[in-house]
Amino acid sequence: MRKAIVMNGKALAEKCLGETRDEIAALKIKPTLAIVLVGDDPASAIYVRNKDKKAKLVGIATKLYRLPEDTSEKKLLKLVTKLSKSRKINGVLVQLPLPDHIDTAKIIAAINPLKDVDGFTPENIGNLAIKKDCLTPCTPLGCIKLLKTVEPNLAGLKAVVIGRSQIVGRPLAQMLLNEDCTVTIAHRKTQNLPELCLTADILAVACGCPQMVRGSWLKDDAIVLDIGISYDKDRKISGDVVFDEALKKVKAITPVPGGIGPMTIAMLMANTLKAYKLQHPKKFKV
Numbered sequence: 001m002r003k004a005i006v007m008n009g010k011a012l013a014e015k016c017l018g019e020t021r022d023e024i025a026a027l028k029i030k031p032t033l034a035i036v037l038v039g040d041d042p043a044s045a046i047y048v049r050n051k052d053k054k055a056k057l058v059g060i061a062t063k064l065y066r067l068p069e070d071t072s073e074k075k076l077l078k079l080v081t082k083l084s085k086s087r088k089i090n091g092v093l094v095q096l097p098l099p100d101h102i103d104t105a106k107i108i109a110a111i112n113p114l115k116d117v118d119g120f121t122p123e124n125i126g127n128l129a130i131k132k133d134c135l136t137p138c139t140p141l142g143c144i145k146l147l148k149t150v151e152p153n154l155a156g157l158k159a160v161v162i163g164r165s166q167i168v169g170r171p172l173a174q175m176l177l178n179e180d181c182t183v184t185i186a187h188r189k190t191q192n193l194p195e196l197c198l199t200a201d202i203l204a205v206a207c208g209c210p211q212m213v214r215g216s217w218l219k220d221d222a223i224v225l226d227i228g229i230s231y232d233k234d235r236k237i238s239g240d241v242v243f244d245e246a247l248k249k250v251k252a253i254t255p256v257p258g259g260i261g262p263m264t265i266a267m268l269m270a271n272t273l274k275a276y277k278l279q280h281p282k283k284f285k286v
């Protein structure tokens with residue numbers, strides 16, 4: 001029996017981080033990333049700490065802005081606007097989710113698209129939709145990079161994306177479409193989900209439903225991207241796919257942990273370098 005490939009996101013992320021670090025060193029530049037964290041969501045605090053740590057490792061300076069949970073929308077908007085205009089800042093990242101009393105869309109729209117290292121602004125969402133080179137969301141970018149290590153040409157493949165979030169599902173579907181896949185987006189109202197999944201050459205699962213996708217839902221030789229990260233009651237990390245069942249069916253699958261997660265941070269660092277270049281168009285052709 002042939003053996004399924006377990007896609008090593010950790011190793012590819014290290015390689016990508018190394019490339020970003022080498023390029024920053026060769027260019028003798030010091031990009032600066034501003035990270036804004038509002039409130040004390042423990043998961044967000046961990047993500048921000050990891051982003052800060054990895055940035056320093058590749059030669060990106062960080063400025064951390066930790067604001068209390070009750071920060072007003074007006075105050076946050078003022079900070080994001082200031083960072084977006086500052087010549088000293090090359091990337092602006094507002095960690096999501098924001099507290100309920102803040103209009104997230106309004107805050108994101110205040111980020112300068114050339115500093116939008118998350119690719120979340122309306123301008124960059126539009127640019128991605130018209131296939132104009134731009135800053136694009138980190139997790140989907142990491143998915144495509146990892147996917148291409150096992151399938152360099154995605155054209156014509158049937159892709160099913162489970163999840164329609166602004167951060168992962170929607171932009172990933174757009175990127176797969178830009179690669180000439182035939183794309184279906186599934187979500188909580190989708191009917192006959194197992195049957196739909198059985199048609200997928202590429203199945204990307206980003207719904208945050210631990211262990212939802214079973215081996216019986218998968219086409220033989222499918223490629224599975226498990227983007228979900230949940231913690232069970234014993235704090236054990238879990239993906240959206242039953243890994244051991246899937247392994248018997250698929251051509252390739254990402255593990256959790258060590259799959260998509262590390263790629264997200266590596267792509268954030270690559271995006272920060274790209275943002276720096278976009279802000280210095282005379283010096284760099286991006």
Ligand code: GUN
Nearest residue numbers: 093094095096097118167
């Ligand atoms: N929250 C969860 N994922 C992300 C991400 O990729 N970027 C930001 N800014 N917030 C997040």
